Amino acid sequence: MRIYLPATWPMLSRMVSTGRFEPMGGTGFALTPKLRESYVAGDDEELEYAAMTEAARASLRLLAVEFGLGEDATPARRVVVAADTDDVTVRPDLDDGAVRVSGSLPMEKIAAVHVDVEEAEHAVRQAAAVVDKADLGDLDAEFLVGEAEDHELAWYSPSEVQFLVELG
Known part of the structure; x- marks a missing residue:
């Protein structure tokens, strides 16, 4: 199963240094039966994109925490790690596409990494500051998150991630 794991730049750096990705709280997103049911139409590729979009929004939430803790040097870029594993449990108590991953994932399981480009940093920093308000229905906040x-997140092969982190 292809899963999409929200991350931040420091988490990506740790993955490069350790050779393993540690999902925050074990939470990821995937094309689950519940996600499929929540859409009237769409092929697998479109529905997987929806799961990746949920992971990207969760990345905003992680960035909000890092910035709230004073980690202002963290690049304001959403990061989503795509991995292939069947070691997941569907989380019906969360979003339609939410899954729980047990433990860390070795690099061999990483299929791709999706990261915002530098031009997105201003919009991402603003969105991270208001993502919780957007989740609660604040229209102005939702506008900033929409910005x-x-x-679009850029796609990187696992073999490119080390260079991506080094170039920062």
Whole structure:
């Protein structure tokens, strides 16, 4: 199963140094039966994109925590790690596509990494500051989150991630 794991730049750096990705709280997103049921139409590729979009929004929440803790040097870029594993449990208590991953994932399980480009940093920093308000229905906050989500995430092969982190 392809899963999408929200991350931040420091988490990506740790993955490069340790050779393993540690999902925050074991939470990821995937094309689950519940996610499929929540859409009237869409093929697997479109529905997997929806799962990746949920992971990207969760990355905003992780960034909000890092910035709230004073980690202002953290690049304001959403990061989503895509991995292939069947060692997941569906989380019906959370979002439609939420899954729980047990433990860390070795690099061999990483299929790709999706990261915002530098031009998105301003919008992502603004969105991270208000993502909780957007989740609660604040229209102004939702607009700012939408501005960040208008930026497409760039795709990187696992073999490129070390260079990506080094170039920062």
